[in-house]
Amino acid sequence: MKRSLVFVVALLTRALFAAEDDHTGFRVIQERSEDGVTLIMKSNYCVEYTVTLEATLKNMTSSRPLPFTVDAAGRSSFVLARFKKTDKSQPWTYNYYYHWEYGGRRDSTSNDADYAMPFGPGRYVVMQGPRGSYSHFKGSGSENAVDWDVPEGTIIRAAREGRVVGVRDDSTFSGTDPKFKPLGNYVIIKHADGTFADYHHLKTDGARVHIGDEVKVGQPIGLSGQTGFTSRPHLHFMVFQAIDGKKVLSLPFRLKTDHGVFTEFIRGQSY
Numbered sequence: 001m002k003r004s005l006v007f008v009v010a011l012l013t014r015a016l017f018a019a020e021d022d023h024t025g026f027r028v029i030q031e032r033s034e035d036g037v038t039l040i041m042k043s044n045y046c047v048e049y050t051v052t053l054e055a056t057l058k059n060m061t062s063s064r065p066l067p068f069t070v071d072a073a074g075r076s077s078f079v080l081a082r083f084k085k086t087d088k089s090q091p092w093t094y095n096y097y098y099h100w101e102y103g104g105r106r107d108s109t110s111n112d113a114d115y116a117m118p119f120g121p122g123r124y125v126v127m128q129g130p131r132g133s134y135s136h137f138k139g140s141g142s143e144n145a146v147d148w149d150v151p152e153g154t155i156i157r158a159a160r161e162g163r164v165v166g167v168r169d170d171s172t173f174s175g176t177d178p179k180f181k182p183l184g185n186y187v188i189i190k191h192a193d194g195t196f197a198d199y200h201h202l203k204t205d206g207a208r209v210h211i212g213d214e215v216k217v218g219q220p221i222g223l224s225g226q227t228g229f230t231s232r233p234h235l236h237f238m239v240f241q242a243i244d245g246k247k248v249l250s251l252p253f254r255l256k257t258d259h260g261v262f263t264e265f266i267r268g269q270s271y
């Protein structure tokens with residue numbers, strides 16, 4: 001899932017420039033003061049994400065060297081930067097672009113843990129495997145994701161224990177146009193080693209956990225569906241970490257079931 005958002009503001013007003021963000025729950029709010037502006041990052045559905053801010057300033061200075069990348073680290077609202085007027089007698093302007101991705105950064109790219117089938121016991125068919133040409137191709141950020149072919153309403157269970165850091169289940173949209181990419185419902189779980197699992201395309205109102213919940217392996221976390229960028233009901237399962245606000249790295253994972261251990265997933269085969 002590529003979920004970056006680019007956002008540009010060239011003029012100073014007190015209005016919230018939130019048009020596109022209504023769909024994603026991510027937005028930057030500007031608070032103006034006498035000597036400049038404070039940019040506050042907010043999110044509705046996820047508290048573990050990574051933001052990259054780029055900006056062009058004229059007659060202003062930034063509280064943080066630009067561009068920069070910062071981790072939300074559990075916060076749904078935090079100050080991104082303060083832009084201060086340098087010479088108040090001269091004209092001043094700013095433009096900024098922000099990009100966000102789910103999850104946080106890590107020092108390592110290892111993923112040495114066992115993952116359970118995210119539906120519990122049984123055999124399930126792979127609809128699209130790693131590096132699949134539909135949406136898991138190189139550069140997609142989903143290179144190691146697996147799409148499991150399950151009917152809408154299938155109970156999704158945590159494949160690994162962790163803490164729920166992202167939940168969205170209010171989207172009713174789906175389709176094959178890439179514009180639907182930010183419109184999938186999901187549960188995101190953070191693991192002890194700093195990796196994240198994305199359970200994606202959940203049914204509307206299909207989440208069964210809340211941000212902050214600790215979940216055990218096998219615990220029901222939601223119902224599968226068909227929201228977002230997809231033409232058929234399925235579960236997109238991916239383990240990942242953020243690279244910056246523009247890219248995530250999907251990680252290979254080891255699936256351990258009662259009938260075997262699997263690290264490769266081929267379209268059309270069951271596991």
Ligand SMILES: [Zn+2]
Pocket residue numbers: 128135136142145146147236237
């Ligand atoms: Zn997928």
